[in-house]
Amino acid sequence: MKWRFSRRLQVASVIKITEQPFDPWQELSSFQIGMGRDGEFGACANFIGTMRDMNEGDVVNAMVLEHYPGMTEKHLEKIVNDARKKWDLLETLVIHRVGELLPNDPIVLVAVWSAHRKDAFEASRFIMEDLKSKAPFWKRESVQGPDQQTEKNRWVKKNTSGY
Amino acid sequence: MKWRFSRRLQVASVIKITEQPFDPWQELSSFQIGMGRDGEFGACANFIGTMRDMNEGDVVNAMVLEHYPGMTEKHLEKIVNDARKKWDLLETLVIHRVGELLPNDPIVLVAVWSAHRKDAFEASRFIMEDLKSKAPFWKRESVQGPDQQTEKNRWVKKNTSGY
Amino acid sequence: MTQTKAEKAMSIKVLYFASLRERLGCSEELISEDGLSTVGDVWQRVSDGKNVTQRVLYSINQEYAQADSLVKAGDEVAFFPPVTGG
Amino acid sequence: MTQTKAEKAMSIKVLYFASLRERLGCSEELISEDGLSTVGDVWQRVSDGKNVTQRVLYSINQEYAQADSLVKAGDEVAFFPPVTGG
Numbered sequence: 001m002k003w004r005f006s007r008r009l010q011v012a013s014v015i016k017i018t019e020q021p022f023d024p025w026q027e028l029s030s031f032q033i034g035m036g037r038d039g040e041f042g043a044c045a046n047f048i049g050t051m052r053d054m055n056e057g058d059v060v061n062a063m064v065l066e067h068y069p070g071m072t073e074k075h076l077e078k079i080v081n082d083a084r085k086k087w088d089l090l091e092t093l094v095i096h097r098v099g100e101l102l103p104n105d106p107i108v109l110v111a112v113w114s115a116h117r118k119d120a121f122e123a124s125r126f127i128m129e130d131l132k133s134k135a136p137f138w139k140r141e142s143v144q145g146p147d148q149q150t151e152k153n154r155w156v157k158k159n160t161s162g163y
Numbered sequence: 164m165k166w167r168f169s170r171r172l173q174v175a176s177v178i179k180i181t182e183q184p185f186d187p188w189q190e191l192s193s194f195q196i197g198m199g200r201d202g203e204f205g206a207c208a209n210f211i212g213t214m215r216d217m218n219e220g221d222v223v224n225a226m227v228l229e230h231y232p233g234m235t236e237k238h239l240e241k242i243v244n245d246a247r248k249k250w251d252l253l254e255t256l257v258i259h260r261v262g263e264l265l266p267n268d269p270i271v272l273v274a275v276w277s278a279h280r281k282d283a284f285e286a287s288r289f290i291m292e293d294l295k296s297k298a299p300f301w302k303r304e305s306v307q308g309p310d311q312q313t314e315k316n317r318w319v320k321k322n323t324s325g326y
Numbered sequence: 327m328t329q330t331k332a333e334k335a336m337s338i339k340v341l342y343f344a345s346l347r348e349r350l351g352c353s354e355e356l357i358s359e360d361g362l363s364t365v366g367d368v369w370q371r372v373s374d375g376k377n378v379t380q381r382v383l384y385s386i387n388q389e390y391a392q393a394d395s396l397v398k399a400g401d402e403v404a405f406f407p408p409v410t411g412g
Numbered sequence: 413m414t415q416t417k418a419e420k421a422m423s424i425k426v427l428y429f430a431s432l433r434e435r436l437g438c439s440e441e442l443i444s445e446d447g448l449s450t451v452g453d454v455w456q457r458v459s460d461g462k463n464v465t466q467r468v469l470y471s472i473n474q475e476y477a478q479a480d481s482l483v484k485a486g487d488e489v490a491f492f493p494p495v496t497g498g
Binding site: 023025026028029032038039040041042043044045046047048049050051052053054103104115116117118120121124125128132160161162163 | 191201204211215
């Protein structure tokens with residue numbers, strides 16, 4: 001019983017912005033082992049956003065993800081801190097890809113560990129929705145023309161709705 | 164454009180009940196590769212429930228998960244089909260452990276793949292909450308006595324609330 | 327128990343799970359359908375005198391049922407406490 | 413551009429991103445703070461005559477700001493379109 005209190009009381013969070021492709025399952029596996037919370041977490045809710053090869057009816061060949069270095073990290077930290085104030089969380093992991101991407105590349109990973117599932121479910125969605133609507137990232141797609149030969153670049157103008 | 168329609172229209176779902184320990188990240192990785200939906204899914208929301216070493220203030224040493232073979236699978240299929248009717252889903256994976264478990268063992272995995280995130284977020288939580296409240300599983304814990312020497316078995320009587 | 331095919335056809339298979347299985351000291355039995363029309367009737371018969379105070383859920387052929395759901399010979403009926411998986 | 417330390421101290425650093433960066437043909441510039449009190453003033457000056465019709469968001473020192481948020485020398489101000497990450 002006393003034993004509960006000998007545990008780390010501080011929560012940890014990791015935010016990564018990366019130009020390199022990442023494997024979400026590998027990241028989750030490593031992070032969960034490394035966080036050293038065995039027996040403490042009863043719930044992990046996570047979300048992975050992956051690049052599709054179609055958007056708004058067009059075939060998408062590639063994408064460039066631009067961001068605002070500095071503000072991105074600052075804003076993501078704010079989102080995660082807001083989530084921690086609202087829910088009882090153990091650990092959080094956010095990874096976002098930038099630079100050149102191809103279809104099927106993971107774009108974003110948001111993962112939350114907590115004792116009970118309500119907190120993990122709600123916080124992971126909250127972080128993801130805030131990231132989508134406010135974190136300074138912009139997508140430019142290379143879209144295949146109707147002749148299937150030419151290609152044009154276009155900035156993505158709107159996100160699909162999350163609620 | 165026509166190309167979109169040459170794709171598989173049928174959704175797939177896998178439900179596994181297993182006495183063997185499972186690695187959720189490995190399962191997710193293999194399933195996602197095997198499902199052959201590269202470029203189609205933009206969203207994967209998943210939840211992993213893991214055995215804690217504390218419950219209701221007591222140290223839990225081990226757990227036995229009993230289930231109703233036959234009805235369990237039938238009920239989980241029903242849950243997943245209900246979710247498919249409510250949301251636009253590509254694939255779903257549900258794994259539930261039964262038999263003897265130790266702290267830190269994954270108990271349940273619910274994963275949903277869809278084109279857009281709203282469907283994945285809502286369906287994964289819906290499936291998980293239905294599973295918790297209706298799928299025929301029962302937990303019996305081996306709880307450490309206050310003297311830290313003795314052990315007693317008790318049936319878990321209530322779930323934490325999910326909403 | 328050993329039953330003939332004919333006996334089985336006229337019987338209802340009854341299963342018990344978890345704490346209820348332990349409370350009743352039985353995981354499975356076959357009972358005659360005689361005089362039983364609802365799952366509530368089945369519960370009355372099998373729990374008679376056993377002083378079960380906990381909440382009990384019913385299923386017929388592996389689907390949830392209510393006390394007034396009808397049963398017939400050949401059905402698989404189960405009684406169990408509220409579920410706690412996941 | 414090459415500025416002296418003194419010039420930089422009296423300047424506001426302005427960043428542009430994504431389609432707005434392309435539209436203005438500039439990713440970063442230093443402007444004099446003379447006569448600028450709000451981020452809206454900064455936007456007026458840098459977009460003057462550029463006919464920008466799209467929606468533009470503002471930040472000051474890497475935090476979202478409103479048109480009437482105050483700016484001072486040494487601040488980092490950014491203008492960008494609605495975000496589309498995740």
